[in-house]
Amino acid sequence: MQGSKVVRQSVQGKWALVTGASAGIGLALAEQLAASGANLVLTARRADRLEALAGRFIGEYGIKAQVIAVDLADPAAPQKLFSATEDSGLVIDILINNAGFGYYGEFTKGDAAWQRQMVDLNCAAVVHLTNLFLPKMVDRKRGYLMIVASTASYQPLAYMATYAATKVFDRFLAEALAHEVAKHGVMVSALCPGPTDSEFNEVAGLHQIPGRKSQSAEEVARLGLEGLVEGKPWVIPYTAGKIMVFMQRLAPRRLVSGAAAKMFRPKG
Template sequence: MDQKGHVLITGASRGIGFALAREFARRGYPLVVTARDPEPLAAAARSLKESFGLPVLDLAEDLSDKGAPLRIATALDDRGISPHILINNAGFGLYGPFLSIPPEDGEKLLQVNISALVALTRLFLPAMVARRKGGVMNVASTAGFLPGPLMASYYASKAFVVSFSHALARETAGAGLTVTALCPGPTVSEFQKRSGMHQSWILRKATLPAEVVARTGVDGFFRRKILVVPGVFNKASVFSSRLVPRSVAARMVEKLQG
Protein backbone atom coordinates (compact mmCIF):
# COMPACT_ATOMS: atom_id res chain seq x y z
CA MET A 1 0.00 0.00 0.00
CA ASP A 2 3.00 2.29 -0.50
CA GLN A 3 1.60 3.61 -3.81
CA LYS A 4 -1.09 5.95 -2.62
CA GLY A 5 -4.22 5.30 -4.63
CA HIS A 6 -7.57 6.88 -3.79
CA VAL A 7 -9.40 6.13 -0.55
CA LEU A 8 -13.21 6.07 -0.83
CA ILE A 9 -14.97 6.93 2.44
CA THR A 10 -18.74 6.83 2.92
CA GLY A 11 -20.50 8.97 5.50
CA ALA A 12 -17.51 11.29 5.42
CA SER A 13 -19.07 14.70 6.07
CA ARG A 14 -18.87 14.50 9.86
CA GLY A 15 -18.08 12.35 12.89
CA ILE A 16 -15.94 9.25 12.52
CA GLY A 17 -16.15 9.40 8.72
CA PHE A 18 -14.67 12.90 8.56
CA ALA A 19 -12.03 11.96 11.12
CA LEU A 20 -11.08 8.94 9.00
CA ALA A 21 -10.82 11.19 5.95
CA ARG A 22 -8.47 13.52 7.83
CA GLU A 23 -6.37 10.59 9.01
CA PHE A 24 -5.87 9.18 5.51
CA ALA A 25 -5.25 12.66 4.10
CA ARG A 26 -2.63 13.23 6.80
CA ARG A 27 -0.88 10.14 5.44
CA GLY A 28 -0.95 11.56 1.90
CA TYR A 29 -3.85 9.67 0.32
CA PRO A 30 -6.12 11.34 -2.26
CA LEU A 31 -9.76 11.01 -1.26
CA VAL A 32 -13.23 10.36 -2.57
CA VAL A 33 -15.78 11.30 0.08
CA THR A 34 -19.49 10.57 0.00
CA ALA A 35 -22.45 11.44 2.20
CA ARG A 36 -26.16 12.04 1.72
CA ASP A 37 -26.26 15.82 2.38
CA PRO A 38 -24.48 17.84 -0.36
CA GLU A 39 -23.71 21.03 1.58
CA PRO A 40 -21.99 19.50 4.65
CA LEU A 41 -20.14 17.13 2.33
CA ALA A 42 -18.87 19.97 0.13
CA ALA A 43 -17.77 21.87 3.25
CA ALA A 44 -15.91 18.79 4.50
CA ALA A 45 -14.20 18.37 1.13
CA ARG A 46 -13.11 22.03 1.11
CA SER A 47 -11.73 21.69 4.60
CA LEU A 48 -9.73 18.59 3.65
CA LYS A 49 -8.32 20.27 0.51
CA GLU A 50 -7.30 23.39 2.43
CA SER A 51 -5.75 21.44 5.29
CA PHE A 52 -3.78 18.87 3.31
CA GLY A 53 -3.50 20.13 -0.27
CA LEU A 54 -4.56 16.79 -1.73
CA PRO A 55 -7.19 15.90 -4.37
CA VAL A 56 -10.61 15.41 -2.75
CA LEU A 57 -13.63 14.44 -4.83
CA ASP A 58 -17.04 14.73 -3.15
CA LEU A 59 -20.01 12.71 -4.40
CA ALA A 60 -23.33 13.31 -2.66
CA GLU A 61 -25.32 10.05 -2.53
CA ASP A 62 -27.91 8.68 -0.14
CA LEU A 63 -27.02 5.04 0.49
CA SER A 64 -30.57 4.28 1.59
CA ASP A 65 -31.29 4.41 -2.17
CA LYS A 66 -30.49 0.97 -3.60
CA GLY A 67 -29.08 2.53 -6.77
CA ALA A 68 -26.51 4.68 -4.95
CA PRO A 69 -23.57 2.22 -4.84
CA LEU A 70 -23.67 1.67 -8.60
CA ARG A 71 -23.95 5.41 -9.23
CA ILE A 72 -20.84 5.98 -7.11
CA ALA A 73 -18.94 3.28 -9.00
CA THR A 74 -20.03 4.67 -12.37
CA ALA A 75 -19.05 8.23 -11.41
CA LEU A 76 -15.58 7.05 -10.40
CA ASP A 77 -15.16 4.89 -13.47
CA ASP A 78 -16.04 7.88 -15.66
CA ARG A 79 -13.22 9.79 -13.96
CA GLY A 80 -10.74 6.95 -14.25
CA ILE A 81 -10.62 6.43 -10.48
CA SER A 82 -10.34 2.95 -9.00
CA PRO A 83 -10.13 3.20 -5.19
CA HIS A 84 -7.30 1.27 -3.56
CA ILE A 85 -8.99 1.44 -0.16
CA LEU A 86 -12.72 1.38 0.63
CA ILE A 87 -13.97 2.65 3.98
CA ASN A 88 -17.57 1.59 4.60
CA ASN A 89 -18.35 4.05 7.37
CA ALA A 90 -21.91 5.21 6.59
CA GLY A 91 -24.49 3.91 9.02
CA PHE A 92 -27.11 4.98 11.50
CA GLY A 93 -29.22 3.66 14.36
CA LEU A 94 -32.85 3.92 15.42
CA TYR A 95 -33.76 4.05 19.09
CA GLY A 96 -36.90 2.47 20.51
CA PRO A 97 -38.73 -0.88 20.70
CA PHE A 98 -38.71 -2.73 17.39
CA LEU A 99 -42.47 -2.38 16.90
CA SER A 100 -42.32 1.38 17.46
CA ILE A 101 -39.97 1.90 14.48
CA PRO A 102 -41.80 2.66 11.19
CA PRO A 103 -41.10 -0.24 8.77
CA GLU A 104 -39.76 2.10 6.08
CA ASP A 105 -37.20 3.52 8.53
CA GLY A 106 -36.11 0.04 9.55
CA GLU A 107 -35.64 -0.92 5.91
CA LYS A 108 -33.47 2.16 5.31
CA LEU A 109 -31.28 1.21 8.26
CA LEU A 110 -30.67 -2.26 6.85
CA GLN A 111 -30.07 -0.83 3.38
CA VAL A 112 -27.41 1.61 4.61
CA ASN A 113 -25.78 -0.50 7.33
CA ILE A 114 -25.71 -3.81 5.45
CA SER A 115 -26.85 -3.84 1.82
CA ALA A 116 -24.95 -0.75 0.63
CA LEU A 117 -21.83 -1.88 2.47
CA VAL A 118 -21.94 -5.27 0.74
CA ALA A 119 -22.74 -3.73 -2.66
CA LEU A 120 -19.85 -1.26 -2.51
CA THR A 121 -17.46 -3.98 -1.41
CA ARG A 122 -18.58 -6.21 -4.29
CA LEU A 123 -18.14 -3.35 -6.77
CA PHE A 124 -14.62 -2.30 -5.75
CA LEU A 125 -13.01 -5.45 -4.36
CA PRO A 126 -12.29 -7.17 -7.72
CA ALA A 127 -9.90 -4.40 -8.82
CA MET A 128 -8.12 -4.58 -5.46
CA VAL A 129 -7.69 -8.34 -5.85
CA ALA A 130 -6.40 -7.84 -9.40
CA ARG A 131 -3.74 -5.33 -8.30
CA ARG A 132 -3.05 -7.32 -5.10
CA LYS A 133 -3.00 -4.29 -2.85
CA GLY A 134 -5.39 -2.15 -0.88
CA GLY A 135 -8.28 -3.28 1.23
CA VAL A 136 -11.54 -2.59 2.99
CA MET A 137 -12.32 -1.12 6.39
CA ASN A 138 -15.85 -1.69 7.62
CA VAL A 139 -16.95 0.48 10.53
CA ALA A 140 -18.90 -1.80 12.83
CA SER A 141 -19.37 -1.26 16.58
CA THR A 142 -18.95 -2.91 19.95
CA ALA A 143 -22.73 -3.27 19.61
CA GLY A 144 -21.98 -6.03 17.10
CA PHE A 145 -21.02 -8.37 19.93
CA LEU A 146 -24.26 -8.04 21.90
CA PRO A 147 -28.03 -8.33 21.47
CA GLY A 148 -29.49 -4.82 21.61
CA PRO A 149 -33.01 -4.39 22.97
CA LEU A 150 -34.30 -0.88 22.12
CA MET A 151 -31.94 -0.83 19.12
CA ALA A 152 -32.47 -4.37 17.87
CA SER A 153 -31.89 -3.79 14.16
CA TYR A 154 -28.84 -1.57 14.67
CA TYR A 155 -27.06 -4.06 16.94
CA ALA A 156 -27.91 -6.91 14.57
CA SER A 157 -26.65 -4.94 11.56
CA LYS A 158 -23.30 -4.39 13.25
CA ALA A 159 -23.07 -8.08 14.12
CA PHE A 160 -23.43 -8.74 10.39
CA VAL A 161 -20.61 -6.29 9.63
CA VAL A 162 -18.27 -7.96 12.13
CA SER A 163 -19.02 -11.45 10.77
CA PHE A 164 -18.83 -10.34 7.12
CA SER A 165 -15.46 -8.65 7.71
CA HIS A 166 -13.94 -11.72 9.38
CA ALA A 167 -15.14 -13.98 6.56
CA LEU A 168 -13.94 -11.60 3.84
CA ALA A 169 -10.54 -11.30 5.51
CA ARG A 170 -10.21 -15.09 5.39
CA GLU A 171 -11.32 -15.31 1.75
CA THR A 172 -8.85 -12.63 0.62
CA ALA A 173 -5.97 -13.74 2.84
CA GLY A 174 -3.86 -14.81 -0.14
CA ALA A 175 -4.59 -11.74 -2.25
CA GLY A 176 -2.37 -9.26 -0.44
CA LEU A 177 -5.34 -7.27 0.85
CA THR A 178 -6.39 -6.04 4.29
CA VAL A 179 -9.92 -6.33 5.62
CA THR A 180 -10.55 -4.62 8.96
CA ALA A 181 -13.62 -4.26 11.12
CA LEU A 182 -13.33 -1.09 13.20
CA CYS A 183 -15.51 -1.49 16.28
CA PRO A 184 -15.80 1.73 18.28
CA GLY A 185 -17.88 2.02 21.39
CA PRO A 186 -19.86 5.15 22.21
CA THR A 187 -18.10 8.01 20.42
CA VAL A 188 -18.51 11.76 20.65
CA SER A 189 -20.30 12.48 17.35
CA GLU A 190 -23.71 13.31 15.88
CA PHE A 191 -24.77 9.64 15.98
CA GLN A 192 -26.78 10.23 19.15
CA LYS A 193 -28.82 12.98 17.53
CA ARG A 194 -29.77 11.02 14.42
CA SER A 195 -30.49 7.75 16.23
CA GLY A 196 -32.62 9.41 18.91
CA MET A 197 -30.37 7.85 21.55
CA HIS A 198 -29.87 11.04 23.56
CA GLN A 199 -32.07 9.32 26.16
CA SER A 200 -29.74 6.33 26.41
CA TRP A 201 -27.35 6.07 29.35
CA ILE A 202 -24.85 4.26 27.13
CA LEU A 203 -24.34 7.09 24.65
CA ARG A 204 -24.50 9.77 27.32
CA LYS A 205 -21.29 8.13 28.56
CA ALA A 206 -19.54 8.53 25.20
CA THR A 207 -15.96 9.47 25.95
CA LEU A 208 -13.70 8.70 22.97
CA PRO A 209 -13.39 11.51 20.41
CA ALA A 210 -13.92 10.56 16.77
CA GLU A 211 -10.29 11.56 16.05
CA VAL A 212 -8.98 8.93 18.48
CA VAL A 213 -11.25 6.26 17.00
CA ALA A 214 -10.11 7.14 13.47
CA ARG A 215 -6.41 7.16 14.32
CA THR A 216 -6.67 3.82 16.11
CA GLY A 217 -8.62 2.34 13.21
CA VAL A 218 -6.23 3.48 10.50
CA ASP A 219 -3.21 2.35 12.52
CA GLY A 220 -4.83 -1.06 12.91
CA PHE A 221 -5.68 -1.24 9.22
CA PHE A 222 -2.06 -0.63 8.21
CA ARG A 223 -0.97 -3.27 10.71
CA ARG A 224 -3.35 -5.63 8.87
CA LYS A 225 -5.52 -6.26 11.91
CA ILE A 226 -8.90 -7.85 11.22
CA LEU A 227 -10.55 -6.49 14.36
CA VAL A 228 -9.80 -3.08 15.89
CA VAL A 229 -11.53 -2.01 19.11
CA PRO A 230 -10.44 1.46 20.29
CA GLY A 231 -10.21 2.09 24.03
CA VAL A 232 -9.45 -0.11 27.03
CA PHE A 233 -13.05 -0.04 28.30
CA ASN A 234 -14.38 -1.08 24.89
CA LYS A 235 -11.87 -3.93 24.61
CA ALA A 236 -12.96 -5.16 28.04
CA SER A 237 -16.61 -4.89 27.00
CA VAL A 238 -16.05 -7.01 23.88
CA PHE A 239 -14.07 -9.61 25.84
CA SER A 240 -16.66 -9.85 28.62
CA SER A 241 -19.50 -10.18 26.08
CA ARG A 242 -18.10 -13.59 25.18
CA LEU A 243 -18.42 -14.78 28.76
CA VAL A 244 -21.97 -13.64 29.55
CA PRO A 245 -25.02 -15.67 28.39
CA ARG A 246 -26.85 -13.76 25.66
CA SER A 247 -30.10 -13.74 27.61
CA VAL A 248 -28.31 -12.01 30.48
CA ALA A 249 -26.52 -9.65 28.09
CA ALA A 250 -29.85 -8.67 26.51
CA ARG A 251 -31.31 -7.71 29.89
CA MET A 252 -28.20 -5.71 30.77
CA VAL A 253 -28.22 -3.79 27.48
CA GLU A 254 -31.94 -3.07 27.75
CA LYS A 255 -31.46 -1.65 31.25
CA LEU A 256 -28.51 0.52 30.20
CA GLN A 257 -30.28 1.85 27.14
CA GLY A 258 -33.60 2.48 28.85
Protein backbone atom coordinates in the same frame (compact mmCIF):
# COMPACT_ATOMS: atom_id res chain seq x y z
CA MET B 1 -3.45 17.53 12.10
CA GLN B 2 -0.54 15.10 11.87
CA GLY B 3 -1.27 11.83 10.11
CA SER B 4 -0.22 8.57 11.70
CA LYS B 5 3.24 7.53 10.49
CA VAL B 6 2.24 3.88 10.05
CA VAL B 7 -0.88 4.89 8.12
CA ARG B 8 1.05 7.37 5.94
CA GLN B 9 3.51 4.67 4.90
CA SER B 10 0.60 2.59 3.58
CA VAL B 11 -1.83 5.12 2.08
CA GLN B 12 0.20 8.09 0.84
CA GLY B 13 -0.66 8.90 -2.78
CA LYS B 14 -3.45 6.32 -2.96
CA TRP B 15 -7.13 7.10 -3.56
CA ALA B 16 -9.55 6.43 -0.71
CA LEU B 17 -13.32 6.46 -0.95
CA VAL B 18 -15.08 7.34 2.30
CA THR B 19 -18.85 6.96 2.66
CA GLY B 20 -20.74 9.02 5.21
CA ALA B 21 -17.83 11.46 5.08
CA SER B 22 -19.70 14.63 6.03
CA ALA B 23 -19.75 14.16 9.83
CA GLY B 24 -18.71 12.07 12.83
CA ILE B 25 -16.44 9.08 12.40
CA GLY B 26 -16.63 9.31 8.61
CA LEU B 27 -15.34 12.87 8.66
CA ALA B 28 -12.61 11.91 11.14
CA LEU B 29 -11.54 8.96 8.97
CA ALA B 30 -11.43 11.19 5.89
CA GLU B 31 -9.29 13.80 7.66
CA GLN B 32 -6.90 11.20 9.09
CA LEU B 33 -6.44 9.80 5.58
CA ALA B 34 -5.92 13.27 4.12
CA ALA B 35 -3.37 14.10 6.82
CA SER B 36 -1.58 10.86 5.93
CA GLY B 37 -1.34 11.85 2.25
CA ALA B 38 -4.21 9.87 0.73
CA ASN B 39 -6.35 11.40 -2.02
CA LEU B 40 -10.06 11.34 -1.28
CA VAL B 41 -13.40 10.65 -2.85
CA LEU B 42 -15.92 11.96 -0.35
CA THR B 43 -19.50 10.77 -0.48
CA ALA B 44 -22.63 11.44 1.56
CA ARG B 45 -25.97 13.15 0.95
CA ARG B 46 -24.90 16.71 1.81
CA ALA B 47 -23.04 17.98 -1.27
CA ASP B 48 -22.42 21.49 0.09
CA ARG B 49 -20.81 20.13 3.23
CA LEU B 50 -18.67 17.72 1.25
CA GLU B 51 -17.49 20.48 -1.11
CA ALA B 52 -16.42 22.60 1.86
CA LEU B 53 -14.52 19.67 3.39
CA ALA B 54 -12.84 18.81 0.09
CA GLY B 55 -11.67 22.40 -0.30
CA ARG B 56 -10.28 22.43 3.23
CA PHE B 57 -8.46 19.11 2.83
CA ILE B 58 -6.90 20.23 -0.45
CA GLY B 59 -5.73 23.48 1.12
CA GLU B 60 -4.43 22.03 4.38
CA TYR B 61 -2.91 18.74 3.22
CA GLY B 62 -2.09 19.28 -0.46
CA ILE B 63 -4.02 16.23 -1.60
CA LYS B 64 -6.52 15.69 -4.39
CA ALA B 65 -10.19 15.36 -3.48
CA GLN B 66 -13.44 14.78 -5.33
CA VAL B 67 -17.04 14.88 -4.16
CA ILE B 68 -19.81 12.52 -5.26
CA ALA B 69 -23.08 13.19 -3.43
CA VAL B 70 -25.36 10.15 -3.26
CA ASP B 71 -27.84 8.60 -0.83
CA LEU B 72 -26.58 5.07 -0.34
CA ALA B 73 -29.97 3.95 0.95
CA ASP B 74 -31.01 4.15 -2.72
CA PRO B 75 -30.32 0.71 -4.25
CA ALA B 76 -28.98 2.36 -7.41
CA ALA B 77 -26.48 4.56 -5.56
CA PRO B 78 -23.56 2.10 -5.17
CA GLN B 79 -23.40 1.48 -8.91
CA LYS B 80 -23.58 5.23 -9.59
CA LEU B 81 -20.69 5.78 -7.21
CA PHE B 82 -18.61 3.00 -8.72
CA SER B 83 -19.31 4.17 -12.27
CA ALA B 84 -18.34 7.75 -11.37
CA THR B 85 -14.94 6.65 -10.08
CA GLU B 86 -14.37 4.37 -13.04
CA ASP B 87 -15.32 7.09 -15.54
CA SER B 88 -12.87 9.45 -13.81
CA GLY B 89 -10.09 6.89 -14.04
CA LEU B 90 -9.65 6.76 -10.28
CA VAL B 91 -8.01 3.67 -8.79
CA ILE B 92 -9.67 3.16 -5.40
CA ASP B 93 -7.20 1.32 -3.20
CA ILE B 94 -8.95 2.15 0.08
CA LEU B 95 -12.69 1.72 0.64
CA ILE B 96 -14.16 2.97 3.91
CA ASN B 97 -17.72 1.70 4.37
CA ASN B 98 -18.83 4.06 7.11
CA ALA B 99 -22.27 5.39 6.12
CA GLY B 100 -25.03 4.26 8.46
CA PHE B 101 -27.42 5.30 11.19
CA GLY B 102 -29.26 3.86 14.19
CA TYR B 103 -32.63 3.84 15.90
CA TYR B 104 -33.18 3.89 19.64
CA GLY B 105 -36.49 2.89 21.22
CA GLU B 106 -38.95 0.03 21.44
CA PHE B 107 -38.96 -2.02 18.25
CA THR B 108 -42.77 -2.14 18.11
CA LYS B 109 -42.97 1.65 18.20
CA GLY B 110 -40.38 2.22 15.51
CA ASP B 111 -41.33 3.28 12.01
CA ALA B 112 -41.07 0.24 9.72
CA ALA B 113 -39.88 2.22 6.70
CA TRP B 114 -37.18 3.93 8.76
CA GLN B 115 -35.88 0.60 10.10
CA ARG B 116 -35.97 -0.93 6.63
CA GLN B 117 -33.93 2.02 5.35
CA MET B 118 -31.44 1.38 8.16
CA VAL B 119 -30.98 -2.22 6.98
CA ASP B 120 -30.63 -1.06 3.37
CA LEU B 121 -27.93 1.47 4.25
CA ASN B 122 -26.08 -0.39 7.01
CA CYS B 123 -26.07 -3.78 5.26
CA ALA B 124 -27.22 -3.87 1.63
CA ALA B 125 -25.24 -0.84 0.53
CA VAL B 126 -22.12 -2.18 2.25
CA VAL B 127 -22.42 -5.50 0.43
CA HIS B 128 -23.08 -3.82 -2.92
CA LEU B 129 -20.19 -1.33 -2.67
CA THR B 130 -17.80 -3.99 -1.44
CA ASN B 131 -18.81 -6.31 -4.25
CA LEU B 132 -18.05 -3.57 -6.78
CA PHE B 133 -14.70 -2.34 -5.45
CA LEU B 134 -13.13 -5.38 -3.77
CA PRO B 135 -12.62 -7.49 -6.94
CA LYS B 136 -10.53 -4.66 -8.42
CA MET B 137 -8.32 -4.69 -5.33
CA VAL B 138 -7.93 -8.47 -5.56
CA ASP B 139 -6.94 -8.16 -9.23
CA ARG B 140 -4.32 -5.54 -8.36
CA LYS B 141 -3.05 -7.59 -5.38
CA ARG B 142 -3.35 -4.62 -3.03
CA GLY B 143 -5.96 -2.63 -1.14
CA TYR B 144 -7.65 -1.83 2.13
CA LEU B 145 -11.29 -2.25 3.08
CA MET B 146 -12.80 -0.99 6.33
CA ILE B 147 -16.36 -1.68 7.42
CA VAL B 148 -17.48 0.40 10.38
CA ALA B 149 -19.39 -1.87 12.76
CA SER B 150 -19.85 -1.27 16.51
CA THR B 151 -19.38 -2.87 19.91
CA ALA B 152 -23.19 -3.20 19.66
CA SER B 153 -22.39 -6.16 17.39
CA TYR B 154 -21.17 -8.28 20.31
CA GLN B 155 -24.50 -8.82 22.12
CA PRO B 156 -28.24 -8.68 21.45
CA LEU B 157 -29.19 -5.09 22.22
CA ALA B 158 -32.75 -4.44 23.32
CA TYR B 159 -34.09 -1.02 22.34
CA MET B 160 -31.54 -0.89 19.54
CA ALA B 161 -32.40 -4.31 18.15
CA THR B 162 -32.31 -3.62 14.42
CA TYR B 163 -29.23 -1.40 14.60
CA ALA B 164 -27.25 -3.95 16.61
CA ALA B 165 -28.30 -6.70 14.20
CA THR B 166 -27.04 -4.68 11.22
CA LYS B 167 -23.71 -4.23 12.95
CA VAL B 168 -23.39 -7.97 13.60
CA PHE B 169 -23.84 -8.37 9.85
CA ASP B 170 -21.17 -5.76 9.13
CA ARG B 171 -18.66 -7.23 11.55
CA PHE B 172 -19.13 -10.79 10.38
CA LEU B 173 -18.85 -9.70 6.75
CA ALA B 174 -15.57 -7.89 7.40
CA GLU B 175 -14.04 -10.68 9.47
CA ALA B 176 -14.96 -13.31 6.88
CA LEU B 177 -13.65 -11.27 3.95
CA ALA B 178 -10.42 -10.62 5.83
CA HIS B 179 -9.65 -14.32 5.62
CA GLU B 180 -10.83 -14.65 2.01
CA VAL B 181 -8.70 -11.92 0.48
CA ALA B 182 -5.58 -11.78 2.67
CA LYS B 183 -3.84 -14.13 0.24
CA HIS B 184 -4.34 -11.49 -2.47
CA GLY B 185 -2.61 -8.74 -0.51
CA VAL B 186 -5.87 -7.02 0.49
CA MET B 187 -6.50 -6.17 4.13
CA VAL B 188 -10.02 -6.00 5.58
CA SER B 189 -10.99 -4.77 9.02
CA ALA B 190 -14.14 -4.16 11.06
CA LEU B 191 -13.91 -0.99 13.16
CA CYS B 192 -16.04 -1.50 16.28
CA PRO B 193 -16.36 1.78 18.20
CA GLY B 194 -18.43 2.33 21.30
CA PRO B 195 -19.82 5.67 22.52
CA THR B 196 -18.32 8.33 20.25
CA ASP B 197 -18.67 12.08 19.96
CA SER B 198 -20.69 12.32 16.74
CA GLU B 199 -24.17 12.96 15.35
CA PHE B 200 -25.12 9.31 15.88
CA ASN B 201 -26.97 9.75 19.19
CA GLU B 202 -28.92 12.72 17.88
CA VAL B 203 -30.06 10.88 14.77
CA ALA B 204 -30.82 7.67 16.67
CA GLY B 205 -32.60 9.47 19.52
CA LEU B 206 -30.29 7.88 22.10
CA HIS B 207 -29.97 9.53 25.50
CA GLN B 208 -26.63 9.77 27.30
CA ILE B 209 -26.26 6.71 29.50
CA PRO B 210 -24.80 7.52 32.95
CA GLY B 211 -21.27 6.24 33.41
CA ARG B 212 -20.56 5.79 29.70
CA LYS B 213 -17.86 8.16 28.50
CA SER B 214 -17.65 9.10 24.85
CA GLN B 215 -14.48 8.76 22.81
CA SER B 216 -13.46 11.39 20.28
CA ALA B 217 -14.14 10.54 16.65
CA GLU B 218 -10.55 11.52 15.86
CA GLU B 219 -9.13 8.89 18.22
CA VAL B 220 -11.52 6.23 16.91
CA ALA B 221 -10.47 7.01 13.34
CA ARG B 222 -6.75 6.98 14.11
CA LEU B 223 -6.85 3.64 15.91
CA GLY B 224 -9.14 2.15 13.28
CA LEU B 225 -6.87 3.10 10.39
CA GLU B 226 -3.76 1.92 12.21
CA GLY B 227 -5.43 -1.43 12.81
CA LEU B 228 -6.51 -1.64 9.17
CA VAL B 229 -3.04 -1.12 7.70
CA GLU B 230 -1.54 -3.46 10.31
CA GLY B 231 -3.85 -6.23 9.11
CA LYS B 232 -6.14 -6.55 12.13
CA PRO B 233 -9.49 -8.14 11.11
CA TRP B 234 -11.29 -6.17 13.83
CA VAL B 235 -10.48 -3.16 15.97
CA ILE B 236 -12.16 -2.17 19.24
CA PRO B 237 -10.66 1.29 19.80
CA TYR B 238 -11.15 1.65 23.56
CA THR B 239 -10.04 -0.40 26.55
CA ALA B 240 -13.44 -0.67 28.25
CA GLY B 241 -14.89 -2.15 25.07
CA LYS B 242 -12.16 -4.77 24.86
CA ILE B 243 -12.78 -5.77 28.47
CA MET B 244 -16.54 -5.89 27.91
CA VAL B 245 -16.21 -8.16 24.89
CA PHE B 246 -13.79 -10.47 26.71
CA MET B 247 -16.04 -10.74 29.78
CA GLN B 248 -19.10 -11.48 27.65
CA ARG B 249 -17.43 -14.65 26.43
CA LEU B 250 -17.48 -15.97 29.99
CA ALA B 251 -21.07 -14.99 30.88
CA PRO B 252 -24.35 -16.68 29.86
CA ARG B 253 -25.89 -14.97 26.82
CA ARG B 254 -29.16 -14.36 28.64
CA LEU B 255 -27.33 -12.52 31.41
CA VAL B 256 -25.44 -10.38 28.90
CA SER B 257 -28.53 -9.45 26.89
CA GLY B 258 -30.51 -8.79 30.06
CA ALA B 259 -27.85 -6.44 31.41
CA ALA B 260 -27.78 -4.59 28.09
CA ALA B 261 -31.58 -4.27 28.11
CA LYS B 262 -31.49 -2.78 31.59
CA MET B 263 -28.80 -0.30 30.57
CA PHE B 264 -30.61 0.86 27.44
CA ARG B 265 -34.20 0.77 28.70
CA PRO B 266 -35.80 4.16 27.91
CA LYS B 267 -36.32 6.37 30.93
CA GLY B 268 -39.93 6.93 32.00
